[in-house]
Amino acid sequence: xxxxxxxxxxxxxxxxxxxxxxxxxxxxxxxxxxxxxxxxxxxxxxxxxxxxxxxxxxxxxxxxxxxxxxxxxxxxxxxxxxxxxxxxxxxxxxxxxxxxxxxxxxxxxxxxxxxxxxxxxxxxxxxxxxxxxxxxxxxxxxxxxxxxxxxxxxxxxxxxxxxxxxxxxxxxxxxxxxxxxxxxxxxxxxxxxxxxxxxxxxxxxxxxxxxxxxxxxxxxxxxxxxxxxxxxxxxxxxxxxxxxxxxxxxxxxxxxxxxxxxxxxxxxxxxxxxxxxxxxxxxxxxxxxxxxxxxxxxxxxxxxxxxxxxxxxxxxxxxx
Numbered sequence: 001x002x003x004x005x006x007x008x009x010x011x012x013x014x015x016x017x018x019x020x021x022x023x024x025x026x027x028x029x030x031x032x033x034x035x036x037x038x039x040x041x042x043x044x045x046x047x048x049x050x051x052x053x054x055x056x057x058x059x060x061x062x063x064x065x066x067x068x069x070x071x072x073x074x075x076x077x078x079x080x081x082x083x084x085x086x087x088x089x090x091x092x093x094x095x096x097x098x099x100x101x102x103x104x105x106x107x108x109x110x111x112x113x114x115x116x117x118x119x120x121x122x123x124x125x126x127x128x129x130x131x132x133x134x135x136x137x138x139x140x141x142x143x144x145x146x147x148x149x150x151x152x153x154x155x156x157x158x159x160x161x162x163x164x165x166x167x168x169x170x171x172x173x174x175x176x177x178x179x180x181x182x183x184x185x186x187x188x189x190x191x192x193x194x195x196x197x198x199x200x201x202x203x204x205x206x207x208x209x210x211x212x213x214x215x216x217x218x219x220x221x222x223x224x225x226x227x228x229x230x231x232x233x234x235x236x237x238x239x240x241x242x243x244x245x246x247x248x249x250x251x252x253x254x255x256x257x258x259x260x261x262x263x264x265x266x267x268x269x270x271x272x273x274x275x276x277x278x279x280x281x282x283x284x285x286x287x288x289x290x291x292x293x294x295x296x297x298x299x300x301x302x303x304x305x306x307x308x309x310x311x312x313x314x315x316x317x318x319x320x
Contacts, residue, residue, distance in 0.1 A: 026101035026135045031093065038090045039144035043151055045083040046289060050155070050282035052076040057278030091141060098135030102128065108318060123197075124317060127310035134307035139300035146297040149290055156286045159279045166265050167290050170258040174251060174291065178298040181247035185302060188240045195233040202226050244302075251298055255291045262287035 027035065052072055060069050109124045134140070149171070157164025202222055266283050269275040275283075 043148040054282040142296040
């Protein structure tokens with residue numbers, strides 16, 4: 001909890017966090033090390049399933065040893081129970097750190113709202129909400145898992161180098177799709193932000209016009225401009241949703257194809273006598289984990305990017 005307490009933001013660590021990218025500014029260095037270590041242990045524990053299948057197919061089934069089957073099954077069940085416990089510990093650490101950070105930040109932003117223009121104050125509160133959406137969700141866990149993805153890459157390459165190359169090519173393909181989606185989404189996000197600002201200004205003007213006895217004509221003009229702005233805003237929202245759905249479906253389809261392709265490559269290696277049937281099953285599980293890991297990271301990338309942008313804006317505001 002001492003590490004969590006040190007995540008409370010000050011103007012100094014906000015400026016440092018902005019220079020670092022701001023995505024994980026809610027984690028103090030000791031807590032970052034703890035979570036990183038926990039993530040490494042969790043990912044190594046997940047390799048136990050592949051090792052279990054390898055031993056079952058290549059040793060237990062040929063020997064038909066019930067004692068070996070019981071011993072291996074008990075061991076792997078114990079490792080899975082340990083995984084569940086450590087995963088819960090990591091999730092609680094990240095959630096508490098994120099919640100502490102956002103609560104403290106909310107108080108600091110309130111001080112800024114008192115002196116900043118009304119529109120900028122509302123934007124700052126929205127930025128806090130976007131940061132909260134990422135740091136108190138499962139996004140940080142997904143990114144810490146991605147850090148340890150090379151361990152799975154090494155494991156599948158040890159089963160056969162061809163599978164390692166296949167996994168690396170699949171990762172590069174998924175990352176390319178994610179970067180392309182981010183570039184498209186970033187432009188639409190900037191335009192949506194401008195539209196939101198325009199709508200906020202129109203609401204403020206409408207409230208001011210309605211407070212004036214002879215403001216009916218101006219109210220009608222603002223209402224007309226609001227309808228035009230609303231149409232443009234929701235057209236952009238629809239465009240962003242269509243692109244997001246397309247890229248999401250593409251990434252999911254690619255992951256399924258890569259898993260099936262990896263199974264086909266492994267089967268070919270077994271046919272050629274370059275790998276055992278147990279290694280085929282184990283490699284299929286490892287490949288599935290690699291691609292699922294990057295799929296989860298891609299799914300949370302939008303929230304991470306929004307939190308980083310919000311962090312940079314608030315850091316600049318607090319610095320002033």
